[in-house]
Amino acid sequence: MRYPFFNASSRLVAILLGCLLAHNALAEESTEAAAKQLLTAMMEAMKSLSYQGTVAYMWDDKIETLRVFHAFNDGVEQKRIVALNTPMREVVLNADKLACYFPDARTVLIENHPSRHSFLVNLPEDLDEHMKQYRFSLGGREFILQRQAQIVRIVPKDDFRYKRTFWIDLETKLPLQFELINENGNRVEQMVFTSLSIKDSIPARDLKATTEVDEATWQIRYREPKPAKEQAIEFQWLPDGFRQVLYTQHKMPGSAWPLDHVLLSDGFASVSVYLEKFDGDSVPLNKFTHGGVRTYTKKLGTYQITVMGEVPAKSVRAIGDGIRVHAPEE
Numbered sequence: 001m002r003y004p005f006f007n008a009s010s011r012l013v014a015i016l017l018g019c020l021l022a023h024n025a026l027a028e029e030s031t032e033a034a035a036k037q038l039l040t041a042m043m044e045a046m047k048s049l050s051y052q053g054t055v056a057y058m059w060d061d062k063i064e065t066l067r068v069f070h071a072f073n074d075g076v077e078q079k080r081i082v083a084l085n086t087p088m089r090e091v092v093l094n095a096d097k098l099a100c101y102f103p104d105a106r107t108v109l110i111e112n113h114p115s116r117h118s119f120l121v122n123l124p125e126d127l128d129e130h131m132k133q134y135r136f137s138l139g140g141r142e143f144i145l146q147r148q149a150q151i152v153r154i155v156p157k158d159d160f161r162y163k164r165t166f167w168i169d170l171e172t173k174l175p176l177q178f179e180l181i182n183e184n185g186n187r188v189e190q191m192v193f194t195s196l197s198i199k200d201s202i203p204a205r206d207l208k209a210t211t212e213v214d215e216a217t218w219q220i221r222y223r224e225p226k227p228a229k230e231q232a233i234e235f236q237w238l239p240d241g242f243r244q245v246l247y248t249q250h251k252m253p254g255s256a257w258p259l260d261h262v263l264l265s266d267g268f269a270s271v272s273v274y275l276e277k278f279d280g281d282s283v284p285l286n287k288f289t290h291g292g293v294r295t296y297t298k299k300l301g302t303y304q305i306t307v308m309g310e311v312p313a314k315s316v317r318a319i320g321d322g323i324r325v326h327a328p329e330e
Contacts, residue, residue: 041173049174052067052196053067057189059188066082067082069081076094088103103211133158134154139151150168151165180292234326275304292311
């Protein structure tokens with residue numbers, strides 16, 4: 001026996017459920033579009049505004065305090081970062097020249113045409129290219145430094161990368177706070193402004209290095225990008241979305257062999273791969289950790305390979321195990 005009433009009710013329920021699912025999908029698309037729009041505005045603000053402030057950077061139960069100066073004049077970006085804790089360090093960017101000062105080691109590293117990553121947070125220029133790897137969504141709103149901030153979450157769709165959360169100032173669009181969340185849901189890094197001032201301009205003296213370099217006693221090292229065809233490292237596998245963005249080579253103090261460095265990125269996370277000659281029988285265990293940074297070291301023929309990046313341990317291991325070394329093109 002058929003019951004027309006129940007059949008009609010079932011059809012009505014199905015229609016209502018379909019409408020609800022469609023509404024939820026549209027709402028999700030709307031919040032994702034709003035999140036991407038806010039992140040794009042944040043990238044522009046970090047580059048184009050002139051500001052100064054103090055940043056607390058926390059990882060592994062440690063706190064590092066940084067003084068930040070940033071200016072954008074006549075299309076030229078300038079910034080200076082000074083570490084206020086031991087060991088002292090200073091980083092200065094002027095257009096396409098980046099200088100990193102390490103007073104304890106009496107070393108300055110100079111790089112022309114550095115990769116375009118922010119000193120606060122890394123974001124790709126085109127967020128739409130990363131829809132396959134990440135989801136973008138809006139959270140609630142909170143006050144930081146008495147400024148109302150919108151929470152934006154970036155969640156990976158696989159387990160080869162970390163989750164990121166931003167607190168973006170609704171007025172200036174600068175990131176007031178940032179957290180990096182590992183695959184276990186634990187916060188492994190946090191950056192937060194403890195003071196921030198937006199300026200019409202930054203005095204030139206605040207954008208120049210204050211570290212005094214004695215060329216007679218300091219090591220001045222230059223790092224220039226080299227063509228990828230000259231590198232000996234070949235990648236058999238990379239997590240989806242990761243690509244090579246930089247290759248450099250330089251000699252380390254006390255070493256007769258050059259050190260190759262390849263920088264990989266998916267626009268958010270960065271992974272460095274180092275290749276150097278190694279004559280020993282076993283590779284020393286690399287126990288370096290820094291917040292969400294994981295490392296993996298292995299011996300391959302007469303070379304030692306170290307993979308280091310702000311990704312889960314399984315990612316650096318998989319990248320390292322997929323590396324082959326070959327003779328570069330002449």
